[in-house]
Amino acid sequence: GSGSANGPRLVRVTYRPAAAATDESVVLVGKGITFDSGGISLKPRESMPAMKMDMAGSAVVLAAVQAAAELHVPFEVTALLALAENALGGASYRPGDIVRTYNGTTVEIGNTDAEGRMVLADALAYAVQELHPSALIDVATLTGAAVLGLGKRHAALFGNDPNLLSALEAAASSSGEPLWQLPLVPEYDYLLDSTSADLAHVAPVGAKAGGGAILGALFLEKFVDGTPWIHLDIAGPME
Numbered sequence: 485g486s487g488s489a490n491g492p493r494l495v496r497v498t499y500r501p502a503a504a505a506t507d508e509s510v511v512l513v514g515k516g517i518t519f520d521s522g523g524i525s526l527k528p529r530e531s532m533p534a535m536k537m538d539m540a541g542s543a544v545v546l547a548a549v550q551a552a553a554e555l556h557v558p559f560e561v562t563a564l565l566a567l568a569e570n571a572l573g574g575a576s577y578r579p580g581d582i583v584r585t586y587n588g589t590t591v592e593i594g595n596t597d598a599e600g601r602m603v604l605a606d607a608l609a610y611a612v613q614e615l616h617p618s619a620l621i622d623v624a625t626l627t628g629a630a631v632l633g634l635g636k637r638h639a640a641l642f643g644n645d646p647n648l649l650s651a652l653e654a655a656a657s658s659s660g661e662p663l664w665q666l667p668l669v670p671e672y673d674y675l676l677d678s679t680s681a682d683l684a685h686v687a688p689v690g691a692k693a694g695g696g697a698i699l700g701a702l703f704l705e706k707f708v709d710g711t712p713w714i715h716l717d718i719a720g721p722m723e
């Protein structure tokens with residue numbers, strides 16, 4: 485958000501039932517890039533028009549909290565909307581910069597057009613440290629790799645908790661919003677190594693590693709601190 489005339493915001497919206505049946509809570513984190521130019525790693529022209537939809541993750545989680553309130557679900561649900569415009573300007577962050585995230589982890593920037601995982605890293609870390617959720621779910625138009633692999637009908641599903649993964653798959657089946665579970669492959673972690681920071685956020689130039697959606701999920705996992713977590717990459721079905 486540093487290159488934009490409109491500063492970034494982290495918006496928190498919470499539904500609290502009048503009489504909670506449990507002390508468990510769910511936090512939903514949404515990527516809300518209001519427009520994504522790619523920043524200094526500028527997108528090609530043909531990719532630009534759809535980038536007003538790069539806030540779809542935040543729209544989803546806000547709608548989910550509104551639905552929870554209308555349905556009077558018996559537990560607390562919070563949406564965190566990580567809102568920023570990835571614009572190009574003199575103050576824009578650059579490839580090679582080191583960014584310190586909310587939980588203190590330093591990240592070496594390899595591509596300013598992989599900004600979604602950076603705003604989600606802060607929001608996920610905030611959720612873990614400040615809200616202590618029983619379940620943490622992020623929703624994001626994160627990678628073109630998810631579209632290449634699954635097309636525009638299925639969202640890519642990742643997670644670290646088998647029960648939560650099964651619950652999301654069941655919900656997807658009953659709602660007509662298809663998901664496809666992809667693996668978190670720890671053998672790919674080396675692609676996030678950095679000699680200058682705790683982590684890189686994309687694979688190094690020339691790695692030709694593939695698995696971009698998996699790598700994005702592995703990066704986000706570094707910020708959930710073992711909390712039961714789901715990552716939904718909705719880059720395909722957002723349209």
